[in-house]
Amino acid sequence: MSTENTDTSTDGTARGERLEDLASRGDSRSQRPSSEAFREFISSGWDETVPDAERRESADYTPARRDALVRRLPGTRLVLPAGVLKVRSNDTDYPFRPDSAFAYxxxxxxxxxxxxxxxxxxxPEDPTTSVATYFFRPRAGFDTSEFYADSRYGEMWVGRRPTIAEAAQRIGVEVRHIxxxxxxxxxxVGARLSLTVIPQVDASVEAMVQEIREQNGLPGGEEAAAESAALKEAASEARLVKDDYEVRQMRLAVEATLRGFEDVIRNLPAAVGHPRGERVxxxxxxxxARADGNGVGYDTIAAAGDHACTLHWTRNDGAVRADELVLVDAGVEIDSLYTADVTRTLPVSG
Structure with missing residues (x-):
């Protein structure tokens, strides 16, 4: 009796036949139309949108921050990447949040x-003051393939992007194409300036900086890493003392967070009635947080009963029972990326 594995399906179809059938179908992903007629159609008939180019309030405060940074690290060109999109699964990304030093x-x-x-x-005129240049990928025109075919930057995919002029008006610095x-x-670099980058934010920018350093005779290895670490430390320590704008933003974040706690209290009866009330x-x-700000500033802790004994309980899959206590640690991050942090223990039944 033969022991050969023919690998057949319930209807008797051999595995090889099934694979051949799949191969004959070609790439199952959607294909990009490439005809001239399509390109003409997709790029025509669009109304121009009204840009949001209003100068940001923060632009009145960032020059002093940058001046302080170049005084702390003299003779150095400082590179602060915003960061990159991070894949959640397949072709979907996590919501993007820029690096805090870049935002500051x-x-x-x-x-x-x-x-x-x-x-x-x-x-160059006064090394105790700073010059800033912002590099990004600006809006592409309706007549470009990027507009309709680029899922990372295309306006059809991600919405309207600012132009170079609009970006410059928003933040008050020179803006150039990435x-x-x-x-x-x-x-x-090398002759007049050193060059360093905030580490572990954008690997491609970090590699670019290291390559330019090597090409211009600047040391690599531990010395380059020490310069990057010094920039990271300086950018972090600068945020310990808040300017007037930051204080106002933090107060707005606290107010939004308190509204969130009030909403939680109003909805405690619904949490009691659900098997995963912590998730409610x-x-x-x-x-x-999403309606009044940019979102939550960190994963919310909603710890009922015994779960409150776990310091960072963020699974939040437990029940909320009447006559017990629930610990809630949560904060709203507002659009300027300032976050409140409030912890309260609430009696479920009031």
Whole structure:
């Protein structure tokens, strides 16, 4: 009796036949139309949108922050990437949040702008003051393939992007196309300036900086890493003392967070009636955070009963029972990326 494995399906179809059938279908992913007729159709008939180019309030405060940074790290061109999109699964990304140092020195917030870079350096006229240049990928025209075919940047996919002029008006610095970044970083490096980058934010920008350093005779290895660490430390320590704008933003974050807690309290009866009542609490707070701000500033802890003994209980899949206590640790991050942090223990039954 033969022991050969023929690998047949319930209807007797051999595995080889099934694979051949799949191969004959070609790529199952949708194909991009490429005819001239399609390109003409997809690029025509669009109305121009009204841009949001209003100058940000933060732009009145970022020059002083950047001046302090170049005084702390003199003679150095400082590279602050916003960061990159991170894949959640397949072709979906996590919501983007820029690196905090980038946000602090650029004045941008919300999800502005993946793959962009802020460069800060001492002014040639007065090295105690700074010059900043912002590099990003601006809006592409309706007549470009990027507009309809690029799922990372295309306006049909991700919405309207600012132009270079609009971005400059928002943040009050010179703005250039991201394709010009390398040439800008390399200019005068070694002869007049050192070059360093905030580490572990954008690997491609970090590699670019290290390559330019090597090409211009700047040391690599431990010395380059020490310069990057010094920039990271300086950018972090600068945020310990808040300016007037930051204080106002933090107060707005606290007010939004308190509204979130009030919404949680109003919805405690619904949490009691659900087998995963902790998730009800988490969801109620998240809805307020998203409506009134950029989202939650960190994963919400909604810990009922014994779960409150776990310091960072973020699974939030337990029941909420009447006559027990529930610990809620949550904060709203507003659009400027300032976050409140409030913890309260609530009696479920009032």
């Amino acid at each position: 020195y650029s004045g941008l917030g919300t999800d502005e702008e993946p793959d962009s870079v802020l460069v800060v350096e001492p002014s 394709d010009e970044l390398r040439d800008h970083l390399a200019k005068d 609490i988490e969801g109620v707070f998240a809805a307020t």
